[in-house]
Amino acid sequence: MRQTQLFTKTSKDNPSDEVSKNAQLLIRAGYIHKEMAGVYSILPLGYRVMEKIIGIVKEEMNTIGGIQMKTSAIQSKEVWEKTNRWSDDIVDNWFKTTLKNGTEVGLSFTNEEAYSSIMKNFISSYKDLPQYPYDFKTIFRNETRSKSGIMRGREFYWKALYSFSADQEQHDTFYEKAKTAYSNVYKRVGLGDYTYMTFASGGTFSKYSHEFQTVSDAGEDLIYIDEAKGIAINKEVLTDDVLAELEINRDSLVEKKAIEVGNIFSLGFKFSEPFQLTYKTTEGTEVPVFMGSYGIGITRLMGTVVEVLSDEKGIVWPESIAPFKVHLLPLGDDITSMSFEEAKNLYIELTSKGIEVLWDDRINVMAGEKFADSDLIGIPHRVVVSARSLKDGKFVEYKKRNSSEAKIVSFEELIQMLTA
Amino acid sequence: MRQTQLFTKTSKDNPSDEVSKNAQLLIRAGYIHKEMAGVYSILPLGYRVMEKIIGIVKEEMNTIGGIQMKTSAIQSKEVWEKTNRWSDDIVDNWFKTTLKNGTEVGLSFTNEEAYSSIMKNFISSYKDLPQYPYDFKTIFRNETRSKSGIMRGREFYWKALYSFSADQEQHDTFYEKAKTAYSNVYKRVGLGDYTYMTFASGGTFSKYSHEFQTVSDAGEDLIYIDEAKGIAINKEVLTDDVLAELEINRDSLVEKKAIEVGNIFSLGFKFSEPFQLTYKTTEGTEVPVFMGSYGIGITRLMGTVVEVLSDEKGIVWPESIAPFKVHLLPLGDDITSMSFEEAKNLYIELTSKGIEVLWDDRINVMAGEKFADSDLIGIPHRVVVSARSLKDGKFVEYKKRNSSEAKIVSFEELIQMLTA
Numbered sequence: 093m094r095q096t097q098l099f100t101k102t103s104k105d106n107p108s109d110e111v112s113k114n115a116q117l118l119i120r121a122g123y124i125h126k127e128m129a130g131v132y133s134i135l136p137l138g139y140r141v142m143e144k145i146i147g148i149v150k151e152e153m154n155t156i157g158g159i160q161m162k163t164s165a166i167q168s169k170e171v172w173e174k175t176n177r178w179s180d181d182i183v184d185n186w187f188k189t190t191l192k193n194g195t196e197v198g199l200s201f202t203n204e205e206a207y208s209s210i211m212k213n214f215i216s217s218y219k220d221l222p223q224y225p226y227d228f229k230t231i232f233r234n235e236t237r238s239k240s241g242i243m244r245g246r247e248f249y250w251k252a253l254y255s256f257s258a259d260q261e262q263h264d265t266f267y268e269k270a271k272t273a274y275s276n277v278y279k280r281v282g283l284g285d286y287t288y289m290t291f292a293s294g295g296t297f298s299k300y301s302h303e304f305q306t307v308s309d310a311g312e313d314l315i316y317i318d319e320a321k322g323i324a325i326n327k328e329v330l331t332d333d334v335l336a337e338l339e340i341n342r343d344s345l346v347e348k349k350a351i352e353v354g355n356i357f358s359l360g361f362k363f364s365e366p367f368q369l370t371y372k373t374t375e376g377t378e379v380p381v382f383m384g385s386y387g388i389g390i391t392r393l394m395g396t397v398v399e400v401l402s403d404e405k406g407i408v409w410p411e412s413i414a415p416f417k418v419h420l421l422p423l424g425d426d427i428t429s430m431s432f433e434e435a436k437n438l439y440i441e442l443t444s445k446g447i448e449v450l451w452d453d454r455i456n457v458m459a460g461e462k463f464a465d466s467d468l469i470g471i472p473h474r475v476v477v478s479a480r481s482l483k484d485g486k487f488v489e490y491k492k493r494n495s496s497e498a499k500i501v502s503f504e505e506l507i508q509m510l511t512a
Numbered sequence: 513m514r515q516t517q518l519f520t521k522t523s524k525d526n527p528s529d530e531v532s533k534n535a536q537l538l539i540r541a542g543y544i545h546k547e548m549a550g551v552y553s554i555l556p557l558g559y560r561v562m563e564k565i566i567g568i569v570k571e572e573m574n575t576i577g578g579i580q581m582k583t584s585a586i587q588s589k590e591v592w593e594k595t596n597r598w599s600d601d602i603v604d605n606w607f608k609t610t611l612k613n614g615t616e617v618g619l620s621f622t623n624e625e626a627y628s629s630i631m632k633n634f635i636s637s638y639k640d641l642p643q644y645p646y647d648f649k650t651i652f653r654n655e656t657r658s659k660s661g662i663m664r665g666r667e668f669y670w671k672a673l674y675s676f677s678a679d680q681e682q683h684d685t686f687y688e689k690a691k692t693a694y695s696n697v698y699k700r701v702g703l704g705d706y707t708y709m710t711f712a713s714g715g716t717f718s719k720y721s722h723e724f725q726t727v728s729d730a731g732e733d734l735i736y737i738d739e740a741k742g743i744a745i746n747k748e749v750l751t752d753d754v755l756a757e758l759e760i761n762r763d764s765l766v767e768k769k770a771i772e773v774g775n776i777f778s779l780g781f782k783f784s785e786p787f788q789l790t791y792k793t794t795e796g797t798e799v800p801v802f803m804g805s806y807g808i809g810i811t812r813l814m815g816t817v818v819e820v821l822s823d824e825k826g827i828v829w830p831e832s833i834a835p836f837k838v839h840l841l842p843l844g845d846d847i848t849s850m851s852f853e854e855a856k857n858l859y860i861e862l863t864s865k866g867i868e869v870l871w872d873d874r875i876n877v878m879a880g881e882k883f884a885d886s887d888l889i890g891i892p893h894r895v896v897v898s899a900r901s902l903k904d905g906k907f908v909e910y911k912k913r914n915s916s917e918a919k920i921v922s923f924e925e926l927i928q929m930l931t932a
Contacts, residue, residue, distance in 0.1 A: 096639070099579070099631065099634045099635070099643040099676075122634075125633065127626075128588050128615075131584045131586045133583040133626065133630060135581050136580065136581045136645065138581070159517065159519070159556045161553065161554055161556045161559045162553065162554040162669075163554075164547045164551045165650055166652070166666060166667045168548050171547075187609045189607045189619070192656045199619075206547075206553065211519065213545065214520055214521055214542075219516070223519040225556065230650060232586070234611060234612055247586045249582075256519075
């Protein structure tokens, strides 16, 4: 894409009303627009990142048998009263509104009730199980404060999958697959080295739930890591009993701040019982469905990558979720210049090979400004075409965003490198 | 996909609380789930249709220069007060809710203000124009009644694009392109023969706006069609002056009920003025941006296809937006039967060639029930594998959903036909 087609612009100054690094950088680089605290619109650059994260999560969910759908945002009182989660005294972050006829309705803050209610129409026999429906959805939570940028929004985008299994054994098999799928997601978005699956408190039906926690000073949680064993524990389950069970020595634990980037949870019969979500077994008895829940905040994951991987110059996107693979910068103040012309040729050649290129085709913009913008935006491969690089022929200056070392390579070498 | 992986089931009876054909058929066939009047969750089959419609609209918008983003659902009072559209006395279908600190916020019922407010941060010079941002988004409208299924929801999914142009001339060029893109969308989703671009009332900045109206008895609008000229006029502009201008004879007009499936509108300075959305011309003067709006309801379009193209047996999807291309029905009551085994082989072969197949792998289901379900679900190509079709070798019975004629073809011929 030509950069002039992209309406957003970068800004040198941090927005005065943002304290989180992710919001500061994402706003400055033109990825998001703040509507109010905790509410952001996603601008074109940001949307490209979001789409790639969604694509990765979708692939991983489909691989383990997930089936995509789309639940409504508006939720009815009757459904949520079944589990006693309608009252504002019980759930303190509902957004509610009212139909013309006076009926009070809520906006989804989570999805267990919606799914339990829907699946009750379709599950009646052991033959109907297991099922793994999921959706990507805008979720609304009436947070008291919202200072963490897109990591904790009043409105945010997430993926939630719910598993409906015949029994604990069938559930456990899927739960293990979900662990792998989640680990794959964090690896694929570039957070593998920083993310631990942690033991967190479970519920009635399992001793533990599992969170995925990415180590970062911006985190709101504290986790305790045994690095040698690659195991981490959430604060709420850090007891002598748990340590003994996991064969961990308290002295070997390192406390770190971390961001919760996902969680998986065995729900058991907690929702199927109030919804009378039951099925007939092979023996003909009627028993409740065993449920599990599996969530990932898409916008939070995007914010976390910015918190963890950015440097003093700006964002550093992993190639897997970068808005473009290549940032192409012709230097020269004239559209008729040789560097502009050669950049255009290179742009056409690279895009024809399916490589996503952002071509900084702005004119009358100083080299320093182009470099600073490029670092801020954080596209993984920077290619500079200048009178200097062209003086001995068709050469460019190539640099990775996360490296300080630039090198001169020929057009041919560049294309080979980028398509390898 | 194996049909047993799809948790939804068909129902023989029309839901008692639905009067619209689209809701009745979509619920019976397992495409949608009703949460309350005007609020539906989209089930896996429905989501596949929606994704395809979204894909088509996205392609057409990108072709004319659109750039995708994602505006927030939660909207602030200050933004909408600029155009005097915050008050419930002016806009009577707002859904509003309240933040913890008492701040009242709204849920998007349309997007002009959101876009005007965002673009004001990025447009300052003629060099920044034109721009064509758009998004797909859940829209909330507090309708008094909602009896038209997914054609008029309290919550629905739409695409809205806004154009930001330097002047009327630049605007008009794009407006003509948008007309073509819109016509392409209706053709591609199978409504081309039933859909007219109609002259509707304009605003301050243009004599007409244009609606796209699909002829259907389920429509809420009346349009007047000159079939010879291929022109249609909305009721509100059916005056002698307009008829004279369009050189249409009143006697040649046929009145028909129609569903509004899209509209495009020249907004002029209506929004840019209150938002002070201006830019500096080449001469250095500051003038307002010329805007236009272009909307399509995705869920409404899906409902319209069902209204227009279904028959007494069920839904008839055009191939372009069908959830699957082929419905594969082995007959025989045993998983070890020859027809089940050969259907499996065919399923593997077809899917390996990239053909989307729904394989009815249910056992102990009578042939009649499989046929009835297949007609109700409406997949374009039906392939039956039975002891009868297999008696002379690898043959199937092939029938199009919209044809009554079935024929026996070999596996080979079938594959050739479907991949042609």
